[in-house]
Amino acid sequence: MISVQQQDFNQQVEHERLRCQSSIGAIVTFTGLVRDINDGQAVSDLSLEHYPGMTEKCLVDIVEKAKARWHIIASTVIHRVGQLSVTDQIVFVGIASQHRGDAFAACEFIMDYLKTEAPFWKKETMENGQTKWVDARESDQKTLSKWAE
Amino acid sequence: MISVQQQDFNQQVEHERLRCQSSIGAIVTFTGLVRDINDGQAVSDLSLEHYPGMTEKCLVDIVEKAKARWHIIASTVIHRVGQLSVTDQIVFVGIASQHRGDAFAACEFIMDYLKTEAPFWKKETMENGQTKWVDARESDQKTLSKWAE
Amino acid sequence: MITVLFFAKLSEQLGERSLQVEASQAADTDQLFQYLTQYKAEWSSILNSQPCLKAVNQAMVNTNVTLKSGDEVAYFPPVTGG
Amino acid sequence: MITVLFFAKLSEQLGERSLQVEASQAADTDQLFQYLTQYKAEWSSILNSQPCLKAVNQAMVNTNVTLKSGDEVAYFPPVTGG
Numbered sequence: 001m002i003s004v005q006q007q008d009f010n011q012q013v014e015h016e017r018l019r020c021q022s023s024i025g026a027i028v029t030f031t032g033l034v035r036d037i038n039d040g041q042a043v044s045d046l047s048l049e050h051y052p053g054m055t056e057k058c059l060v061d062i063v064e065k066a067k068a069r070w071h072i073i074a075s076t077v078i079h080r081v082g083q084l085s086v087t088d089q090i091v092f093v094g095i096a097s098q099h100r101g102d103a104f105a106a107c108e109f110i111m112d113y114l115k116t117e118a119p120f121w122k123k124e125t126m127e128n129g130q131t132k133w134v135d136a137r138e139s140d141q142k143t144l145s146k147w148a149e
Numbered sequence: 150m151i152s153v154q155q156q157d158f159n160q161q162v163e164h165e166r167l168r169c170q171s172s173i174g175a176i177v178t179f180t181g182l183v184r185d186i187n188d189g190q191a192v193s194d195l196s197l198e199h200y201p202g203m204t205e206k207c208l209v210d211i212v213e214k215a216k217a218r219w220h221i222i223a224s225t226v227i228h229r230v231g232q233l234s235v236t237d238q239i240v241f242v243g244i245a246s247q248h249r250g251d252a253f254a255a256c257e258f259i260m261d262y263l264k265t266e267a268p269f270w271k272k273e274t275m276e277n278g279q280t281k282w283v284d285a286r287e288s289d290q291k292t293l294s295k296w297a298e
Numbered sequence: 299m300i301t302v303l304f305f306a307k308l309s310e311q312l313g314e315r316s317l318q319v320e321a322s323q324a325a326d327t328d329q330l331f332q333y334l335t336q337y338k339a340e341w342s343s344i345l346n347s348q349p350c351l352k353a354v355n356q357a358m359v360n361t362n363v364t365l366k367s368g369d370e371v372a373y374f375p376p377v378t379g380g
Numbered sequence: 381m382i383t384v385l386f387f388a389k390l391s392e393q394l395g396e397r398s399l400q401v402e403a404s405q406a407a408d409t410d411q412l413f414q415y416l417t418q419y420k421a422e423w424s425s426i427l428n429s430q431p432c433l434k435a436v437n438q439a440m441v442n443t444n445v446t447l448k449s450g451d452e453v454a455y456f457p458p459v460t461g462g
Contacts (some may be wrong), residue, residue: 012159014160022236023184024179024236025181025182026181026182028188030175033173035174035178051372053356054357054372090380103179104179115380117377119374119379121307123306133379136377200454200456205438208398208423238462263462264462270459270462
């Protein structure tokens with residue numbers, strides 16, 4: 001399941017959706033939250049822009065790449081767009097597999113690629129009212145090297 | 150939070166417990182489920198025995214080891230004991246961190262050590278009614294080598 | 299016509315979210331980029347002063363790509379989702 | 381007295397979950413293990429035929445450890461939780 005949506009999501013509901021087969025032994029989930037501080041500045045709100053159409057294609061493509069490398073029984077990627085506040089959920093990646101090694105690796109792989117390839121952009125509103133587009137982190141690019149085959 | 154308990158747990162409740170600070174940017178969770186097949190045999194039920202007292206100490210110790218290596222804001226380890234059925238939740242490990250790298254590594258580290266050090270033992274009841282103590286997997290021991298410093 | 303899209307900081311700076319360009323003006327993405335740098339007075343400095351990614355028909359490309367009428371080309375800053 | 385505990389398959393095979401051993405019979409874990417192998421006729425083959433882990437006062441140990449009255453020693457198969 002892949003969804004780009006404004007509304008929030010519920011962990012229990014998403015977990016039950018992933019528990020679709022009795023052969024599943026491991027479920028790993030990642031959830032990204034809006035932090036109160038970024039680059040040393042106090043953040044109050046976040047606005048998320050995306051490229052409709054390309055976003056969904058890109059997420060499908062990343063999940064397919066993961067399925068080619070690891071045994072995945074079910075997967076979910078949810079990314080929210082629009083206006084968010086501090087502590088809000090931004091993104092959810094859930095992987096259900098027979099064994100935990102596959103679930104951990106696939107979940108982290110999808111997040112690492114989502115961070116560097118999926119066309120989303122964050123704009124922060126600081127507590128002083130100023131707005132600022134978030135800069136891409138070089139460290140996110142470097143992280144990809146661990147997935148080189 | 151560390152708990153060894155008979156009762157089931159709810160993903161949303163556990164997730165909210167981990168979302169305790171606005172500096173949290175990443176939550177990674179692992180959930181282990183009772184699989185329908187183990188070593189090629191159809192499983193109907195599972196009984197989990199443990200060593201009360203040592204189990205809790207051991208889990209505290211594993212979490213402390215993880216906290217010494219990665220930046221962890223909040224952590225939860227829940228392990229169920231007693232009678233379980235196929236698709237039931239067995240174990241939950243949840244890690245809240247500022248950044249995803251720490252949360253992924255600490256969560257997988259805790260699961261890998263729990264699998265080889267925490268005194269729990271599984272006894273399976275097969276669909277044909279026979280019972281069998283689950284054998285330890287050599288692969289779980291080998292997995293630990295990736296955490297050598 | 300070729301549809302050109304801009305996103306995020308780049309679209310704010312350029313003051314445009316999308317525009318249509320005659321296919322005859324842009325045989326490939328290098329020509330299209332050249333055309334855009336001359337579209338308005340300040341666009342050259344905006345487009346050349348920062349890292350700028352491009353996607354053709356919603357797939358990221360790093361090299362020069364031949365274009366035809368009906369193609370969709372997007373320019374945007376490095377992504378920051380997740 | 382030293383409290384000895386058995387878990388899982390091992391306790392099923394031995395037919396005991398716990399027993400008390402005089403500290404004078406077991407100055408260390410090697411002596412205790414020797415004592416247990418002679419506790420009942422079949423215990424020697426059960427205890428020597430499979431991998432058997434031990435914990436002293438609820439901490440796993442791999443070497444011979446000196447014991448004193450009040451200590452708790454547990455024997456169990458390799459763990460299979462998670």
